[in-house]
Amino acid sequence: MSPLLEKLRAALGPANVLTGVDLSPFVIEGRTPEVAVFPGSSEDVAAVVQQAAAAGLPIMPWGGGTAAAVGATSARAGLVLGLKRLDRLVEHEPGDLTATVEAGMTFDALQSALRARGQWLSLDPPDGDRATVGGVIAADASGPRRHLYGTVRDLLIGLTVVTADGAIVRGGGKVVKNVAGYDLPKLFVGAYGTLGIVVEATFKLRPLAEEERLLAVTFDRLKDCGAAVRALLASDLLPNAVEIVDAAAGASLGLGAAALLVGFDGLPEQVDAQARELAMLVAPLGGRDVTVLAPATWPRLASLARDALASPAAVMTFSVLPTLVADAMEQGAAAARQRGVGSAWSAHAGVGAVTGALAADREATTVAAVLAEWRAIARAGGGHAALAWAPLAVKALVPVWDDAGPAGRVMQRIKARLDPNNVLNPGRFVAGI
Amino acid sequence: MATLAVDRKSALRRELESIVGRDGVLSDPDELLVYESDGLTLFRALADFVVFPTCAEHVAAVVRLANREALPFVARGAGTGLSGGCLPAEGGLVISMMRMNRVLEVDYDNQVAVVEPGLVNLHLSWAVGPRGFYYAPDPSSQQACTIGGNIANNSGGPHTLKYGVTVNHVLGLEVVLPDGELVWLGGKTRDALGYDLAGVFVGSEGTFGIATKIAVRILKKPQAVKTVLAVFDQIDQASAAVSAIIARGLVPAAVEMIDQLTIQAVEDAFGCGYPRDAAAALLIELDGLRAGMEAQAERIVAACRESGAREVRTAADEAERQLLWKGRKSAFGAYGRVSPAYMVMDGVIPRTKLPYVLGRVNEIVAAHGLRVGNVFHAGDGNLHPNILYDPRKPGEEARVVAAGAEIMKVCAEVGGSISGEHGIGLEKSDFMPFIFSAADLAFMQSLKAAFNPTGLCNPGKVFPTKKSCVEAGPVAYRPHAIEERGLAQRF
Amino acid sequence: MTMAPVIPGPPATSPAPLALHGLSVEGVNQCVHCGLCLASCPTFSELGTEMDSPRGRIFLIKSLAEGRIGLTDSTVAHLDLCLDCRACETVCPAGVPYGRLIEAARAEIERQRPGGAVRRAFRWLNFGLLLGRPRALRAAAVGLRLYQASGLQALVRRSGIARLLPGTLPAWEALLPSLPPAADRAPLPPLTPALGPRRSRVALLTGCVQSIVFGAHNQATARVLARNGCDVLAPAGQGCCGALNAHGGDHARAIEMAKRTIETFEATGADAVIVNTSGCGAHMKGYGALLAGEPAWAERASRFAGTVQDVAEFLAREPLRGPLAPVPMTVTYHDPCHVVHGQKIRRQPRHLLAQVPGLRVVDLPESDWCCGSAGIYNLTQPEMAGRLLRRKVRNIEATRAEAVVTANPGCILQIEAGLRARSLRVPVLHLVEVLDRAYRHA
Structure with a gap:
């Protein structure tokens, strides 16, 4: 250990190499890493990777730490590779509608820099004040506006990564359309740092809308919300967000019942016209008054179910067909209720992304039993479910990731080729990767 | 290259026939000749066989046979590609996907269609059109090119400015991997489980395997469309207009530029209504809500005029709009006239x-x-x-x-x-x-x-x-x- | 800068103009291989093989002319399978003159490989005996009428005995039209005078096959033209325009027939030559190119070609003159290939139908897709013709129209046969019959 530490300190400066008690912010699920380092350049990241790999130390890339507990638990915590010093906006050319940014910049910092020039990166992941650009890519984080603007895969056009052997590799480019070579950016989105460490990324941007409005319509039942979503998707309206929340999650917004939340943006006349049409559309479906929510509500939507419970016992995310969202929420809530456990639910309903949070800290076996049922519900809906958060005792009983089937073997082959010594976040990902 | 020994070739032919049927194998040199190029005639290469599977199992069996015999293989759609991507560069098998061209399933509520790779791009829009839907990626060859080919090249098109390229519309793929295994990458739901294999597969130019089923998003047709033709006497003015549009915070569905030589060729071909004496024209399309369409169009017109457009007009009806687009999309072929x-x-x-x-x-x-x-x-x-x-x-x-x-x-x-x-x-x-x-x-x-x-x-x-x-x-x-x-x- | 080396390989230069059977195929060089034609080709769409696509056939023709390949069985088969529907010309941005190329190729096939016995027999029957000789055709018509009136046809169809006939004869039998009674088969008078203010003086091609089988079309055409102010001449002594010969590769006879047709119609002094059959109209409009090689005829043929008009094209130049009685039914329109692709007439027939009160016209999916008739194609390529016909009938069924309107006797025969095979009672009418009905009931 100590020869490695010496090398790291020499390369990065002692202040950027933490050990001992200084590691407490990086303790995950009770495991303390052996060292945390903060390189200041891509070259330094590459050097650290080479040294850690040579020393046989697993590497955990670290942005804001907001998703550090996501994933299976690996045997050994190893080296935390923090990217907070790579925090520059490298380039923003408004005329090109693109920006290149270092991976350690926080998401909100990037957005405010872009907003100052009338543009934005059309992503709204949770915890944007702490989450970093690199972390958002690695976790494929998104929020309600993904309904219209898509997810990281739709907006990331180029990146620079440090690979498992310490090479600096670029994929994609800085132009909005590019098919030269393989689409490497796709490979790293949602890969949780298992194939390389993102150090820089280029995104395509959008101009800021002149107006944006978030509307809420409450319904008696989730099922009615589902019917309203179906009608909304079949209509000519172009919402930028279509959310369903159950009464528990809606309570935190002061709604008190299951609700449909719909966002519109664009020119003022477009927002007005759509708000009017929405009211007409939901009325015959049992929708009560349409109310306007404060703009400050937006950033809460990405984590509404999780935040609705004081300390959830587990959080699961589902990917299902959009038409099955309301059913999945009702069935999931019923499954929890049967075991005497409360739950809270929210969904990016138009794209079939559902989050369920389990209340009350019951014994792990009860929690695990509910989660197993939830996963079955997701599969019945043509999709899959992942454990976004749970205590170790529950993770021991319920696999974090769903079974990837034969595709899992393809993923394993990719991992084996790109990280043959298994140094990047080993054991944390799908299919045992 | 056609270097296989005669008896090996006939044995292979029999075996291929046993998989895809007698009418599913070409080996006659004169017939193979027709497959020597794609849309780019700069290169040519001859296959030993062209085979025509009708299902994924055929593809998998052919690929396994190719592996056993160490024969190179490459999938081919309509052969409209422009980079020689589907040429059998080292001989072997061309696997034509043209007999796998069905729309297998359309789920309008979830806005997903599952299609076979040989389906012509435009035919998907035709299939879902009566219900008010379309498939957004619109390469200029969309009347002939296949969705499988679009997958290989991650094809774009004029409307990708607003709607993104092929990969932004692909949810999942059933593929035959290069070793002959049949797997689904991604699925019909939006978020992949694990690595985004479907995303990586799209644009891999046929080097990662052969797609046999493709789940794509279909979109609702926009409520309103407005197509603006701006005519310029200098090409730099047209370039400036593009920047001026972006600077106004507008994201049109498409902004296409056509120069004088091209205008004259397409006018010879179809008489689409582009002025022959213009140095350049911009074809700009807005789509979306009826509300605000006028206001946005006014901004486009203003941006073009400020940049020096000598004429800016809006297509009067759908027929004129289609004609303008026909000219744009036929431009490559129209060069054959000049x-x-x-x-x-x-x-x-x-x-x-x-x-x-x-x-x-x-x-x-x-x-x-x-x-x-x-x-x-x-x-x-x-x-x-x-x-x-x-x-x-x-x-x-x-x-x-x-x-x-x-x-x-x-x-x-x-x-x-x-x-x-x-x-x-x-x-x-x-x-x-x-x-x-x-x-x-x-x-x-x-x-x-x-x-x-x-x-x-x-x-x-x-x-x-x-x-x-x-x-x-x-x-x-x-x-x-x-x-x-x-x-x-x-x- | 330094010039790059020239790559060795097949000759990159081909200085001599490309030709087959003395006919220029230089047009192959206009093809830039873009492939936009592929999905518009019915045979490619059915088979998926590129030798059976326009681009593929152009490539075969080019390779033949360059001497890269010979006229093997497979090459002949792929060129023979072409419908010559010219749908590819409609979509071709480069303007490749596909129809001329395939005709040159067929002339070359005819020269090198005059075909099998059945093929020759049909050619003799069609081109030699019947088409050029109206009296022989009429005699055949009497025989046909007897065959149908005696009930023998019904028996043959019921018994399935037709399937035992050799070669393509079963297809031939299935297509036999119901012959109209003698009154409709009577020749048109030499002049049908205009009604109302006179607009024009036109001559009508009464044709060969259709003057017998579809005499009613000619009579309806003459009446409708007269109602729209035309003196309608029907010059005696006109024969076949030569279209089938040209499409079939019988180039020499096609030229003779063209000359005779030009002479006959020039003598009338009419303002326009009106044609109500698609293949004839498209072919006659191409007389200029056909006779371009004969200095004595070239200009004359071009001038003549400029006077040829399809009946719908001619009528649609002015609003239909009233009064028109309502025709209360739902119809759908099938575009004959050589009207829509060969002559680019797409809007006019629909425009005319829209002027008929009470008539509802619903869109036919793939309306400009060949029905498989294609001259004698349904006889020489019955299998492919049958596939295309079934596709056409499926599309017609989907429209739920009460009748199909089209503008070419070959299509009418073929589509009627297809509908009959599905036991569908949907009549197939010529456009002029619909207009004529509206006039006659007014």
């Missing part, structure tokens, strides 16, 4: 570099004593200089290739890319070092090896075959490595 051959470039540049790069393109082409027509996705910065030439004139083709390389270099120098939608294929593989380092390419090769360890699946594509191309300075034409090996020829 030249016996052309080579289309596919560089992408940052939008703000448009005036500079267009100027450089004209200088380069003129210096080689050639003519160029420009028709391209100006809003995306995706250029399509079409260098016109006559392959029957000795030396002219070599000059075209040299000019093309210089143009690609300019695109790379301004921070762009050498291909926006046509793919690298055979044509641009030696130019990859213009934009990628040795480490970048080595990493991509490792990824390829994860899918295609034997290299039998579409060999000879994407990656450079010569180190010499890394050299700086204008690149003179050199024979491609597969030509030197006598495996393919230019003509």
Whole structure:
């Protein structure tokens, strides 16, 4: 250990190499890493990777730490590779509608820099004040506006990564359309740092809308919300967000019942016209008054179910067909209720992304039993479910990731080729990767 | 290359017939000849067989046979590609997907369709059109090209400015991997489980396997569409108008530029209503809500006028709109009226570099004593200089290739890319070092090896075959490595 | 800069103009291989093989002319399978003159490989005996009428005995039209005078096959033209325009027939030559190119070609003159290939139908897709013709129209046969019959 530490300190400066008690912010699920380092350049990241790999130390890339507990638990915590010093906006050319940014910049910092020039990166992941650009890519984080603007895969056009052997590799480019070579950016989105460490990324941007409005319509039942979503998707309206929340999650917004939340943006006349049409559309479906929510509500939507419970016992995310969202929420809530456990639910309903949070800290076996049922519900809906958060005792009983089937073997082959010594976040990902 | 021994060839034919049926195998040399090129006639290469599977199991069985016999194989759709991507560069099997062309399933509520790869792009929009839906990616060849081919090349089109390219519309794929295993990558739901394999597969130019089913998003047709034609007396004014539109915070569905030479060719072809004397025209389309459409159109018109447009008009009806688009989308073929051959470039540049790069393109082409027509996705910065030439004139083709390389270099120098939608294929593989380092390419090769360890699946594509191309300075034409090996020829 | 080396290989230069059977195929060089034609080709769409696509056939023709390949069985088969529907010309941005190329190729096939016995027999029957000789055709018509009136046809169809007939004869039998009574088969008078203010003086091609089988079309055409102010001449002594000969590769006879047709119609002094059959109209409009090689005829043929008009094209130049009675039914319109692709007439027939009160016209999916008739194609290529016919009938069924309107006797025969095979009672009418009905009931 100590020869490695010496090398790291020499390369990065002692202040950027933490050990001992200084590691407490990086303790995950009770495991303390052996060292945390903060390189200041891509070259330094590459050097650290080479040294850690040579020393046989697993590497955990670290942005804001907001998703550090996501994933299976690996045997050994190893080296935390923090990217907070790579925090520059490298380039923003408004005329090109693109920006290149270092991976350690926080998401909100990037957005405010872009907003100052009338543009934005059309992503709204949770915890944007702490989450970093690199972390958002690695976790494929998104929020309600993904309904219209898509997810990281739709907006990331180029990146620079440090690979498992310490090479600096670029994929994609800085132009909005590019098919030269393989689409490497796709490979790293949602890969949780298992194939390389993102150090820089280029995104395509959008101009800021002149107006944006978030509307809420409450319904008696989730099922009615589902019917309203179906009608909304079949209509000519172009919402930028279509959310369903159950009464528990809606309570935190002061709604008190299951609700449909719909966002519109664009020119003022477009927002007005759509708000009017929405009211007409939901009325015959049992929708009560349409109310306007404060703009400050937006950033809460990405984590509404999780935040609705004081300390959830587990959080699961589902990917299902959009038409099955309301059913999945009702069935999931019923499954929890049967075991005497409360739950809270929210969904990016138009794209079939559902989050369920389990209340009350019951014994792990009860929690695990509910989660197993939830996963079955997701599969019945043509999709899959992942454990976004749970205590170790529950993770021991319920696999974090769903079974990837034969595709899992393809993923394993990719991992084996790109990280043959298994140094990047080993054991944390799908299919045992 | 057709070098198989006669008895081995007939045994192989029998075995292929046992998989796909007697009418599903071509081996007659005259018939194989027709498959020697795709939409780019610069290269040709002969297969030993062309086979026509009708289901995924056929594809898997053919691929397993190819593996057993160590025969290279490559999938082919309509053969409209523009980079030689579906050529059997090392002989072997061409697997034509044209008999797998059904729409298997349409789920209108979830806005997903599952189709076979041989389905013609436009036919999907026709199939879902009566219910008010369409498939957004619209390459100019959409009346003939297949969705499987679009997957291989991650095809774009005019409307990708607003709606994104093929990969943004693909949810999942059933693929036959290069070893013959049949797997689903992604699915019908939006979020992938694990790595985004469907996303990585799209655009892999047929080197990661063969798609046999494709789950794509279908979109509701927009409530309103407005198509604006802006006419300019100087090409720089048209470039400036593109920037002016972006600066006003507008994201049109499409912003296409067409220069004078191209206008005249398409007017000869279809009489679409572009003014023949214009230096350039912009075809700008807005779509979306009826509300606000007028206001946005006014901003577009103002941006064009301020940039010096001599005329800005809106298509009066759907028929006029269709005619304008027909002209735009038929432009490549229409060059056949003014030249016996052309080579289309596919560089992408940052939008703000448009005036500079267009100027450089004209200088380069003129210096080689050639003519160029420009028709391209100006809003995306995706250029399509079409260098016109006559392959029957000795030396002219070599000059075209040299000019093309210089143009690609300019695109790379301004921070762009050498291909926006046509793919690298055979044509641009030696130019990859213009934009990628040795480490970048080595990493991509490792990824390829994860899918295609034997290299039998579409060999000879994407990656450079010569180190010499890394050299700086204008690149003179050199024979491609597969030509030197006598495996393919230019003509 | 340094010039790059020329790559060795097949000759990149081909200085001599490309030709087959003395006919220029230089047009192959206009093809830039873009492939936009592929999905518009019915045979490619059915088979998926590129030798059976326009681009593929152009490539075969080019390779033949360059001597890269010979006229092997497979090449002949792929060229023979072409419908010559020219749908590819409609979509071709490069303007490749596909129809001329395939005709040149067929002339070359005819020269090198005059075909098998059945093929020769049909050619003799069609081209030699019947088409050029109206009296022989009429005699055949009497025999046909007897065959149908005696009930023998019904028996043959019921018994399935037709399937035992050799070669393509079963297809031939299935297509036999119901012959109209003698009154409709009577020749048109030499002049049908205009009604109302006189607009024009036109001559009508009464044709060969259709003057017998579809005499009613000619009579309806003459009446409708007269109602719209035309003196309608029907010159005696006119024969076949030569279209079938040209499409079939019988180039020499096609030229003779063209000359005779030009002479006959020039003598009338009419303002326009009106044609109500698609293949004839498209072919006659191409007389200029056909006779371009004969200095004595070239200009004359071009001038003549400029006077040829399809009946719908002619009528649609002015609003239909009233009064028109309502025709209260739902119809759908099928575009004959050589009207829509050969003559680019798409809007006019629909425009005319829209002027008929009470008539509802619903869109036919793939309306401009060949029905498989294609001259004698349904006889020489019955299998492919049958596939295309079934596709056409499926599309017609989907429209739920009460009748199909089209503008060419070959299509009418073929589509009627297809509907009959599905036991569908949907009549197939010529456009002029619909207009004529509206006039007659007014």
